[in-house]
Amino acid sequence: QVQLVESGGGLVQVGDSLRLSCTASRRTFSMGWFRQAPGKERESVAAITWNAGTTSYLDSVKGRFTISRDIAKNTVYLQMNSLKPEDTALYYCAGRLVPGGNFYWGQGTQVTVSS
Secondary structure (H helix, E strand, C coil), X not given: CCCEEEECCEEXXXXXXXXXXXXXXXXXXXXEEEEECCCCCCEEEEEEECCCCCEEECHHHCCCEEEEEEHHHCEEEEEECCCCHXXXXXXXXXXXXXXXXXXXXXXXXXXXXXX
């Protein structure tokens, strides 16, 4: 079992930056961020493997968002720059213990980008 706690969401203007944090109760194989906007399907935003630090990103956030990890703290971060209204969503942290394993989810943190 893994418990995940997110923080860092907020209300910002177009072009602003936010950094989301997610702390896990234990080390995982990988962690990442998903988001869901009203009326839209949930989508994967970014992910990182714990050991190698291999990253992947949603095409629409490449060059703007950066995912990173702090091994000692069991924490992952999502640095979000040049935010757009389209980034407005509830962001969820997720982790899995093995490749292809079930996800464990955080409670979500709201990101709102006003125009």
